[in-house]
Amino acid sequence: MAEFLSTPERTHEFMFQAYTSLGEIDGVHETIFTPAVLSALWLSRVKVPGVELKQNELWQVCEEELMTVEDYDTIINAGLGPFLGEYFTNRLDNLGAKLAAFGPLAPGAEQRFKEAGLVSLQGNAFSIPFEMFCGGRSMAKFSRDLFKMPDRVQAAMDVAMEGMLAMAEQQMAATRPFAVWVGGWRSASEFLSPRLWERFVWPYYKRMVEKVVEAGVVPLLHLDSNWERDLPFFLELPKAKCIFATDGSTDIFKIKEVLGDHMCIQGDVGASLLALGSPDDVYAHCRRMIQEIGPSGFILSSGCDIPPNAKFENVKSMVAAAQG
Numbered sequence: 001m002a003e004f005l006s007t008p009e010r011t012h013e014f015m016f017q018a019y020t021s022l023g024e025i026d027g028v029h030e031t032i033f034t035p036a037v038l039s040a041l042w043l044s045r046v047k048v049p050g051v052e053l054k055q056n057e058l059w060q061v062c063e064e065e066l067m068t069v070e071d072y073d074t075i076i077n078a079g080l081g082p083f084l085g086e087y088f089t090n091r092l093d094n095l096g097a098k099l100a101a102f103g104p105l106a107p108g109a110e111q112r113f114k115e116a117g118l119v120s121l122q123g124n125a126f127s128i129p130f131e132m133f134c135g136g137r138s139m140a141k142f143s144r145d146l147f148k149m150p151d152r153v154q155a156a157m158d159v160a161m162e163g164m165l166a167m168a169e170q171q172m173a174a175t176r177p178f179a180v181w182v183g184g185w186r187s188a189s190e191f192l193s194p195r196l197w198e199r200f201v202w203p204y205y206k207r208m209v210e211k212v213v214e215a216g217v218v219p220l221l222h223l224d225s226n227w228e229r230d231l232p233f234f235l236e237l238p239k240a241k242c243i244f245a246t247d248g249s250t251d252i253f254k255i256k257e258v259l260g261d262h263m264c265i266q267g268d269v270g271a272s273l274l275a276l277g278s279p280d281d282v283y284a285h286c287r288r289m290i291q292e293i294g295p296s297g298f299i300l301s302s303g304c305d306i307p308p309n310a311k312f313e314n315v316k317s318m319v320a321a322a323q324g
Contacts, residue, residue, distance in 0.1 A: 002050025042135030080163030123177020
């Protein structure tokens with residue numbers, strides 16, 4: 001893992017060789033990667049193998065309070081941009097410089113995959129204020145904020161959302177991607193009461209998706225954790241414009257039942273199956289999904305990411321199931 005992340009060029013090369021060794025596949029999530037992107041999305045430090053961790057460990061997000069209660073007022077009064085500038089420099093070890101070194105390589109990496117016939121579904125990555133604040137404050141502290149100072153949190157969210165929408169619009173205009181990642185994980189239904197979810201999550205998520213669709217880009221709704229309770233809300237999103245990608249926690253067959261005629265569904269070969277199952281187990285699961293969810297309006301894929309300890313023969317079996 002340390003060698004994989006040693007340089008952006010090396011990371012891309014490993015990814016390209018891995019994907020092109022799988023046979024006939026149609027697309028990928030990412031064409032290049034750095035854990036620095038996770039820091040930007042979650043306002044959290046990320047430990048990496050070969051630096052803070054052993055050589056072959058997976059990168060790890062640090063759960064700690066970096067963002068303070070006073071930062072809500074800073075965002076309200078100064079806006080998201082100035083807040084992030086100070087935060088990236090002083091609390092995330094000059095994260096902006098790390099992202100700047102990585103960014104220029106992304107277009108070439110995506111072009112190389114495109115020339116190989118592989119569409120990228122993650123041209124950019126966007127989220128909502130809930131996810132950013134929850135990562136920066138820590139889950140325990142932020143959950144308490146929602147009860148102790150809900151109006152203050154919402155005011156900061158409203159200002160931050162305008163900044164996030166403006167940045168998303170600017171980035172999509174500059175890169176013109178086919179699709180972008182619009183993610184949620186701690187904002188999932190299983191973590192919040194309906195009252196809190198409908199106030200602090202759904203209105204912001206809906207606005208971000210609508211902004212992406214307005215730009216002529218496909219939103220890949222990368223939704224980790226369990227969102228089953230609130231699946232009907234997704235019928236409010238533009239029809240036939242989105243992809244719902246689950247990580248195994250939301251029952252993919254329930255998604256089909258509620259949203260099957262409204263948006264494309266992607267998934268859902270889980271990490272445990274790819275790492276611990278047999279090729280026959282993977283093949284049977286994939287064929288069932290193809291028959292019961294697809295074949296149209298369905299993208300066969302791993303649930304979330306393919307884990308580092310996945311068996312290569314299991315990943316090949318997933319591909320073989322799609323090929324019949």
